[in-house]
Amino acid sequence: NAGVTQTPKFQVLKTGQSMTLQCAQDMNHNSMYWYRQDPGMGLRLIYYSASEGTTDKGEVPNGYNVSRLNKREFSLRLESAAPSQTSVYFCASIPRPLKLAGGPTDTQYFGPGTRLTVL
Amino acid sequence: AQKVTQAQTEISVVEKEDVTLDCVYETRDTTYYLFWYKQPPSGELVFLIRRNSFDEQNEISGRYSWNFQKSTSSFNFTITASQVVDSAVYFCALSESPGGGADGLTFGKGTHLIIQP
Secondary structure (H helix, E strand, O other): OEEEEEEOEEEEEOOOOOEEEEEOOOOOOEEEEEEOOOOOOOOEEEEEEOOOOOOOOOOOOOEEEEEEEOOOOOEEOOOOOOOOHHHHEEEEEEEEOOOOOOOOOOOOEEEEOEEEOOO | EEEEEEEOOEEEEEEOOOOOOOOOEEOOOOEEEEEEEEOOOOOOOOEEEEEEOHHHHHHHEEEEEEEEEHHHOOEEEOOOOOOHOOOEEEEEEEEEEEHHOOOOOOOHHHHHHHHEE
16 A cells, blocks of 8 residues: 555656656545645645546646546646746545545545656 | 635744644635644655534644634644654645545645754
8 A cells, every 4th residue: 555656756857848747546545636836835736636537627727737547547747848837746635535525534645746847 | 715824934943842833714614624734854745633614622632732713713733842853844724625625725835843952
């Protein structure tokens, strides 16, 4: 049981290059999320997927696309990277369907993060 | 719109001192959920606690305690007898849906806590 995993851990891109950040969870979680963390900004939601086959925009979706490939995997793609996308990216998932998630430990569980630098 | 304010950008205390991290939130919903996460220097996010708006009981877990006051829209976090290992960035977060919601968590900007030996 590896929890939420992200690859790669570090990446350096040149402006205009594309790449895909991978996220997978082995806990049979339903909902998955992508956040970015910038210095002094906390975390901001980019996209989320409430269930397999569905995705929705969060607070800062511009410049990104996502794919919920199956229940385990939720990828984030940068089609044409820009320096403003330099950030730490976190993937998260939640154990139970949202309508059932009322317990004290029902929360989002985060991956280790991907540190992305765009030059 | 939701908002979480952590006014303390950085706090530095000497080991064994007590320290309180402030969190003030704004939401229009009558039912909402509050969270605290810890981010140690290694970078991962560690879940500490979740509190539902309809449960105003304070929580104590070892050296950690949380004071939830709806009247002042605050959810403060106190570490008693701080230790160097408590050094981290602490985030308060809010959601209008259980478990972090359909639209994710709204995070504060974090408080960097430094515990000096």
